[in-house]
Amino acid sequence: MMLKSALLLVRCAKKHVWDQVRFSSQALSQLSSEKYNVTRKDFATLQSTDVNFFKSVLSDDRVLTDENDVLPFNIDWLKNCRGQSKMVLKPKTTREVSQILSYCNKRRLAICPQGGNTGVVGASVPVFDEIILNMGLMNKIISLDDISGALVCETGCILEVLDKHVQEHGLIMPLDLGAKGSCHIGGNINTNAGGQRLIRYGNLHGSLLGIEAVKADGTVIDCLRSLKKDNTGYHLKHLFVGSEGTLGIVTKLAIHCPVLPKAVTVGFFGLENFDNVLKLFKSAKSSLGEILSAYEMMDNESIRGTLRNMKLTSPIPEYPFYVLMETHGSDADHDTEKVNRFLSKEMDTGLILNGTVATEPGKIQAIWKIRESIPAACMMDGYVFCYDVSLPLANYYQLVPMLRERLGSNASVIGFGHIGDGNIHINVTISDFDKEVLGVLEPFIFEEVSKLQGSVSAEHGIGFRKPQYIHYSKDRSALGLMRDLKTLMDPNGILNPYKVLPDDV
Template sequence: MINMYNSGLSIVRYLAKSNIIVQGRYASQALPQLSSEKYDVKRKNFGTVQAADINYFKSILSEQRVVTDESDVLPFNIDWIKNCRGQSKVVLKPKTTEEVSKILAYCNEKRLAVCPQGGNTGLVGGSVPVFDEIVLSFMLMNKIISLDEISGALVCEAGCILENVDNYVRNHNLIMPLDLGAKGTCHVGGNVSTNAGGLRLLRYGNLHGSLLGIEAVKADGTVIDCLRSLKKDNTGYHLKHLFVGSEGTLGIVTKLAIHCPVLPKAVTVGFFGLENFDNVLKLFKSAKSSLGEILSAYEMMDNESIRGTLRNMKLTSPIPEYPFYVLMETHGSDADHDTEKVNRFLSKEMDTGLILNGTVATEPGKIQAIWKIRESIPAACMMDGYVFCYDVSLPLANYYQLVPMLRERLGSNASVIGFGHIGDGNIHINVTISDFDKEVLGVLEPFIFEEVSKLQGSVSAEHGIGFRKPQYIHYSKDRSALGLMRDLKTLMDPNGILNPYKVLPDDV
């Protein structure tokens, strides 16, 4: 039966910052092996940072914004899932685009490699060094520059934390079009650089569609000013899109303009138990037909992912245990209208048997509690051991196919769970073992990417290629596309100093 929480329709901050803090704590308990040793990578022919270089950086940034103490630099060398670890000796913290320009111009002349870093919430090692690259942290470039409340155009610096920006625009009856589990930590510049997808892509579309303009700095220090806030600007090449998803390898994003939709007046979240994955797809088809324009999210979680999350994070499910779960959300402008549509949909699918049990919430606290279960899955996995994280897109008919396949392939030596965004075909597959094991890695890769390719999927759905996937990018892009990418890289960063060892394989 459906349990309906009868409360107000206030809008809620969907992710409690405390959850991100919990994730960060568990992510930093142990030092991972150096990436260069773990993955057998050879250092490229870059310069090494000397005392004179440090003095130059201090002359333009001040001593406090040039970090060289080993213990202070260490957190910038490690990704939050403890997969990758670099060997940087210096972290720079610019406050302005002019400072970024001076840093890059100098580094390009000296052939000093640079690793741009935002909130460092990525899953493929794209935001941490591999060797001794200079870390360029954007944590101090966090100003909101302007907001047009009529058009919804927001202009801000790249180091703004997503949740902070969302809270700001909510005070002006708008929302950010992007919502992530890491919103309390991730930076909007990093979101653009990785073309982050998120939880509500189904309603608000891909990030590149909401991006109005961008300011970025090339490797030689040249500032590219495409920072317009127009919905329509069809003058020549769409240069801003060169930087979307490039992960800091073509240029470094310093400012952006983004379109913010109107804050929904009515929000409903449902959490349902289902018998099998086929019913997950049938329910999705029905939801699209019945709820149409108000459907904002449709998330799938298997039993193993929810069971482990409830156990490790000490959470309570609002419904009993089922083979599969769906988290569905609606955003609308009329509470009565939305409630009528949702109730009609629920009544129908309870009668058909697609929904075995569920709960529906409109009260902020209940909504947040339901979302917390879904968003806590990655952190919960890490509490059980070492996690291999896979982020792929697949045709919906084959969406869950890899999970049972991997369980059979790995046997009882590993835990394999599947969860993700049914609305856009993006599934997250987490494989957990007690400790990192190269033999297990060999069983997983390239097998999983070969299977994704056979199904005409993508080896990276929303987390980018980073350091972990360049050797597998050919499963989703042919040689002509990769050749063009290499041409662009050579043109815009001829010395290769921007985020080396990331995105493109060396043999392209």
């Protein structure tokens, strides 16, 4: 009971933090088409006959056309992107999704699929007047095998709801995100979400067992199996992982859930420099092995701003760098011994200057809240440019001082993220959106990532904001194959246009 309480407390805290981020600014953002100078593609426009058809498929209350009702679905939570959709559709079944897509494909009406709308690259909101297909009502848990750990559910299930459900059966969801209380599991699949515990539970590709999806023409693709091993031809389920709704609409999925850990330990440490962050990580992998579940890095500026803006208190004094380390295990005595031995050694070597370790639910919650509050704290200071990139660990923090020098006093630049998988989040905060600052940041940051053989998107996807930069991480042959798949599966291009692939491929 103690462990479950700890996990639930942490997740409730994360949901609260995420809500603070989502609603930290009520200002109406500029239209994406104007802000980023985009030209509308040759799609049909919504007519009264279309509205009547959708009402014949769905009940009237699941077809939103009132401007005030539609507006919240047109804006991403960062207030960075804003579309011009005139309609939101809320299907409850795969059959309804199939009917909607079949009709839209024949009419050449563009569709923007939407889950919890917690993305940061504009994938889940329209650019022009695409019809928003919100999946929130497809939220049924279909089955759970507590022996194999196979969970089958609909795409609109909220990640936190799923996690609470599987915990009742001694399991845990294989990913954990700050947006857990709002994001949908289908959106997680579509963006290939990573989260804090990828180091322990792996990438979503490995956890996904099966999938059901609907193609643009309404054809239902049934690959919904819950087997760990199914080597029958192409792994079609993986086509939809990271596709961001451009190849089809995911309606159901099967995912493998690991065993709920019986012992959780969280440590929060102060370090002298980034080199020591890497040295400590190497030592943690060697000393803690299989129980190491998370290893998060935060620089001084990210923590200082978070403590100030969110009115939080750090359990340790101020240091240049911080590490949040978590272990998941099955034997509290065994784990405590390993952690204490690791800490004793690294305090003696001087890698850890100061720190605190928690096993109690309240203290675990307080430590994680500091880390999870960083995005909300940034948004309280102004407009935020969010960058999510993967880099070789030796170069992990390299871009942060480069950007500080490049921007000078015009912006605040912070770095934090998941050392375990090479994913750093770089947030650049200015008072208001400024195209000149955007020009200084882009494409510079992506050029530098490319030079270091990194990825321009680690876990947030490409969406609307990065198609013109995807070539920094994918060569022409790969992009050509991606375009061929898009053309095959969505020949009229109605699924989430303006996203993922650049027009010149």
